[in-house]
Each structure stands twice: as C-alpha cells, then as structure tokens.
Amino acid sequence: MQFGIFTVGDVTPDPTTGRTPTERERIKAMVAIALKAEEVGLDVFATGEHHNPPFVPSSPTTMLGYVAARTERLILSTSTTLITTNDPVKIAEDFAMLQHLADGRVDLMMGRGNTGPVYPWFGKDIREGINLAVENYNLLHRLWREDVVNWEGKFRTPLQGFTSTPRPLDGVAPFVWHGSIRSPEIAEQAAYYGDGFFHNNIFWPADHTKRMIELYRARYAHYGHGTPEQAIVGLGGQVFMRRNSQDAVREFRPYFDEAPVYGHGPSLEDFTAQTPLTVGSPQQVIEKTLAFRDYAGDYQRQLFLMDHAGLPLKTVLEQLDLLGEEVVPVLREEFAKNRPANVPDAPTHASLLAARKDAPVQQAEEEEGARA
C-alpha cells in the first residue's frame, strides 16, 4: 500500500500571526514539503492544479519536474489535473516528458475542477464538465497508446496524423487515477478504463465515500478488469497531530476555525465526528485511518492533506516527521494484516512494464486457444 501527501497549494494567512506568505515562499514550501515526504519514507507527493488566487500551483509538471530532480524514490502525482480545461494533447506531452525525467516515478489524477470561472477562462463551458472529462480523457488515453492518432471530437480541433512526443517511457502510459467527490459518472469512467479511483474523502461523511467506492468496484468488475476487491482505490485523509491530543486540538483550532473550506462553519468537534478529519495523537490518527478500510475495503493509496489553512512550514515539517516515523510504519503493518493475497498494489511504472512484457505471451496463448 502507498502512503503520501497531497497539497492544494493555497496561500492562506496564518490566523495566529495574520501573516500571509508570498507566492514564492509558498511554492518553495511546497517543494520543501515534497522533499520531506521522501525523507520520512512516504511514497507519493501530489500537487493540486489551480488557475486563480489564492492558489499557486498552476503548472504542476514544472514543480514535479523540479521535485523529481531532487528525489530518488518519491512517486510524483497530481490532485488533480484538470481534464476539462487543459488540452489533452498538452497533458499527454507534459506528463510523458515528466515520466522520462523522473525515470517513471509519475502518475496523475484526473479531476474536473470546481471553480466556475476557470471554464470560461479556458474557453470551456462548465455545463459540459462531464462530457469534457469523457472526451478529453478518451483522447489522452489514445495519445499515450497509439503512435499516430487521427481523431475528431466535439471540444477540440481535429488531429490528423498526430504523434504526441515524447512517447511514454518504455511505451508505458502513466497510471491514471480519476478523482471525484460526488459524481458517479467519474467512478464509472475509472471503472470502464480499469484505472484507479480516488475519493478525496475529507470533507464528506464516510457513507457518501462508501457509496462512490462501491459503485466503482462493482463497475470495475462489470467491465472485466478483475473482481470488485481488485479495483484500485485511493483515499484522502486530513490530520493534525501532537503527542498529546489536547495539544493538537489547541494548536489546530485557530487554523480549523479560519480554514478556507470549512472555516466559520461547524465546530472542530462536530467536523471530526462527521468526517475523516483527525486532530489528536498519532495513535488516534492510526485508529481512524485503519477504520477507512471498514467502508472502502482493502485499498491501494492513502494520501494525507497536511499543509493548508495557513499552517507554517515548520509545523508542517514536524507533522510529516510524526506521520513518517510514528503513523505510516504502523499503518503499513496493520493494513497488510488480513489483506487478501489477490488484492493488488497500486500500479507503478515498473509493475505496468512487467505486466506488458507478460502480455504478448498471454495474448499468443489466447490466440492459440481460439484456433484450437
């Protein structure tokens, strides 16, 4: 199972000091956080993509390329890449380029984006959000798998004899996750392609997440990619830890109360009771995270949101120390217990490459079987 962090990339004033970091400080902090993730033994760093203040990460592959050069093991991903408003041709090129530079340590998560004006800013119509995701991803999928693409669709100019360069590393497309909080259509899309499905999980009650994942698992099996238990599931989580849980609550409360998404709304106590947010000791984080399996089944990737709402870099790095040293090792051990042998790990470049090398043999056998 993979563990990592995902960042929104918000520039938010620290409510305890009133100070707002500069964009440069925030961008550098995101990089420091990514490097720290590798240092403390995490597997994945994923950045959001936004095209409006107060967010900085408009150019994810630029940042991930920089992080790639300074890390050895970390898988670089997104949370999410906007499949609606980006040109799928540019996504195909950017991430194939990143794959080569990062020696295959790349996957990405498709999302539609929920900021209304971003669609018209990029010449798109938000009411076509699902259709854009469907058509654009279909093209992206082909661009990585077919050397020469002739294509015509509704939302972008046709392609005749187009080759996306560079070709994916070793001819293996980056693994794709599809992220959605509330759209069953996207769970269906992930299932159709046999791709991963990621539920952000952090702002909504667990029963909602459960229904989305159950749908994805059932449809994954329907499309013949494996059993429902073999579908590739990722979940978000959100934690703030101190050794003493009362200290965690006291320190995090002003950040919670002023947070961009849920600030000035429910109490910290209500929100932790109703959603996966955990504010407390490492042991409490371990217990709550292990319970995700009760409604999501055995899953492949757990990402935590650690660096939002104006938390200072120093605090975030301390959080990552706790996460890497005290939480994730226990989670790895506990999640491995009673995990059925036929539940796969999240695909990586190495595993996809190995699977492809096996495939021609399998295909030949099938053809032989058909002839016999």
Place this chain on the structure above:
Amino acid sequence: MKLVVVSAGLSVPSSTRLLGDRLAAVAAPAATAPEPAPADVQVIELRDLAVQIAHTFTNGFPAPALADAFAEVAAADGLIVVTPVFSASYSGLFKSFFDALSVTDEYALTGKPVLIAATGGTGRHSLVLDHAPPRSNALARGDPHRPLFAYLKAVVVPTGVYAASEDWGAEGLDARIGRAGTELAALMAGLSGSSTVRRPPRRDSFEEVTPFEQRLAALSVPGPSPAP
C-alpha cells in the same frame, strides 16, 4: 400515508407551529378517509435545526439530524409548510431550509402536494403567499411563497392560509384551515402512489449509472484502443 409539517416558527409556544398543527389536524384524517387511521404526522421545527441548516452552506453536506429531516420530507406524501412573515416574505430560515434541501436532493419536492401557510402580526401581509406587491411599491416587495414551491416542482394546494394575530380571535380562520386541509388531503389521496408525478429517476444516481459506452457514443467517440 405520511404528512410532514415544516414549521419555521421561532418562539415557544409559536403561532406558526399552532397553525401547522391545526392544518395537520384537518388533513391527516381526511387524507386516509374512510380508513379510520389518520396519516402519520411528523413535525419538523426548523428552529432546532437552524445551526445545521447554516452549516450545510459552509460544509456542503447536511449534518445527521438535518439529513434525517430531509429524508422525512422526501418520504412524505404531503407537506404543510408554515413560516412567519419577515420583511414582507417568508423567513430566511424557512428559505434556507429549502435551499439546503434542494442542493442535497434536487427532486425532494417533485410532484409532492404542499400546503403553504404563514403567520404575521398584521392582516396587511395576507397576500404574501400568492402575490408580490406591485412594482410601484418596491420597498415593500417580498417574494411570494407559491412561485418558490412551483420552482421546486411541488403541487401547491390552491388555498394557502395566512393567519394574522387578529385572526386567532376572529371568525373565518377555521373555515380557511378546513378548506386548505381538505384540499391537501384530496391531493395526497389522489397523488399517492401515482408514478407520473413522482420524482423522475435521478440522472446518474448510484442505482442507475449510465453505461460508459453510452456516454462515449453520445459524443461520437470510439472506445479505448486495445493495449499496445
């Protein structure tokens, strides 16, 4: 048969709640007549849910008690909705409840008989249920109730009941309660189980997902290429 009263009254005791109870007392037995057992009546007091209603806007999802109330409303065969008149219209809390409901469950009121009722301090607001004052009187202009529930695709009972303070000591209120309650009961009995006016199947519900091939076909996009 199930009848739900949504009351936005704020004081205890509340004349808004009282009006809701009086209407339910007429409608509940009439809806099931000639069966001896009246319709089940559930009362939802929005005052108790006020904070959770506000949090639905900040959180994006209803807290448990409010989610239960939404489920009650969605499962009702008929609704009585009662609000005090504030600033020439329904109260903000009342509107917020239905805003939060429709965001959570777009079709909660589709095809559902709804009796609209309101209370106020003066008879001068008595047209608040049905009519906006003329444009020339723009300062006093409020939103009437009937278009709100028409927008939510409810079947609004022809008679709405407005009760000013003085109506509780005058003749006439009883008759209006009787007429409105009976009309609601008739619609509940008539529409109950009718599939034509009930909620449409939800697009992309968890139960009925559109197969992905259909989505691709609708865009004239061929399926994925075979693995290389």
